[in-house]
Amino acid sequence: MPDHIFINKKIRCFNKKIQVGSDKSISIRSILLASQSVGISKISNLLESEDVLNTLKAIKKLGINYIKKKNVYHIEGFGLNSFKIKKILLLMLEILER
Numbered sequence: 001m002p003d004h005i006f007i008n009k010k011i012r013c014f015n016k017k018i019q020v021g022s023d024k025s026i027s028i029r030s031i032l033l034a035s036q037s038v039g040i041s042k043i044s045n046l047l048e049s050e051d052v053l054n055t056l057k058a059i060k061k062l063g064i065n066y067i068k069k070k071n072v073y074h075i076e077g078f079g080l081n082s083f084k085i086k087k088i089l090l091l092m093l094e095i096l097e098r
Contacts (some may be wrong), residue, residue: 022047028055034075035064036082044072061091 020026027047032055034041037040055067059075062083066075 024049024051027052031055031059031073031075035059035062035077036080038079039077041075041077042072043075047071058091062088067088 019061022045024047027043027049028051030041030043030046031052034043056073060066062073064077064082068074
């Protein structure tokens with residue numbers, strides 16, 4: 001697996017609000033997208049189902065910090081390939097042992 005990803009054109013800052021309904025699939029995808037973005041993403045109205053909460057636990061184990069303030073999750077991403085590799089392997093072993 002390469003250590004980096006080459007992007008030909010610089011991606012401009014995305015500072016917009018997107019409003020969608022609360023849904024398990026969208027909630028999980030928004031968490032994963034925020035964890036791979038650079039900076040702090042704010043997600044409100046996140047569906048707090050078991051799967052979504054487990055996704056939050058998983059990114060925490062992979063070294064991504066998040067906090068919940070009132071009804072808004074603040075997820076601090078560090079860019080593509082920012083997950084800690086050792087933590088990924090440990091998490092995979094944990095899942096396989098279940």
